[in-house]
Amino acid sequence: MEKNRITQIQIRATHDEKNEFQNAAKAFNLNISEYIRTLHEKKELPPPPSEVECKQLAALSHIGNLFNELIHLMRTGTIPETTDIALLVEAIGLFTKYMESRR
The missing domain is CATH 1.20.5 (Single alpha-helices involved in coiled-coils or other helix-helix interfaces)
Known part of the structure; x- marks a missing residue:
């Protein structure tokens, strides 16, 4: 069942850190929110698309x-x-x- 996500968490990051998050998420074909939730839930990340x-x-x-x-x-x-x-x-x-x- 898909959860209705309406609450935001804001974090401070340098431009380099933000770029690293974006690049890492993109490598796995995820948006930043999905990437961070996956890391938090300690799920195995899917392989990046070839x-x-x-x-x-x-x-x-x-x-x-x-x-x-x-x-x-x-x-x-x-x-x-x-x-x-x-x-x-x-x-x-x-x-x-x-x-x-x-x-």
Whole structure:
């Protein structure tokens, strides 16, 4: 069950310390709050995403942006060129096949 977190804890840190927290959290694909709570609860931190996974996330994000743009264009009545749609469909298909192969 997800807890509703409404209380804040403020801590003082140097700029370098703040950057270290941010970098450490980012390495584990967590925000600073999640990172500190995980350390506090003495949970094992998940492994940081690999370079390949980071590239996959970036590619998926790009596909999502293209998809959102396509939906926006369709709603405004502006039909994109067929090659743009074909590239989007191909990218989604490749990503789907890749994810199915990892199961």
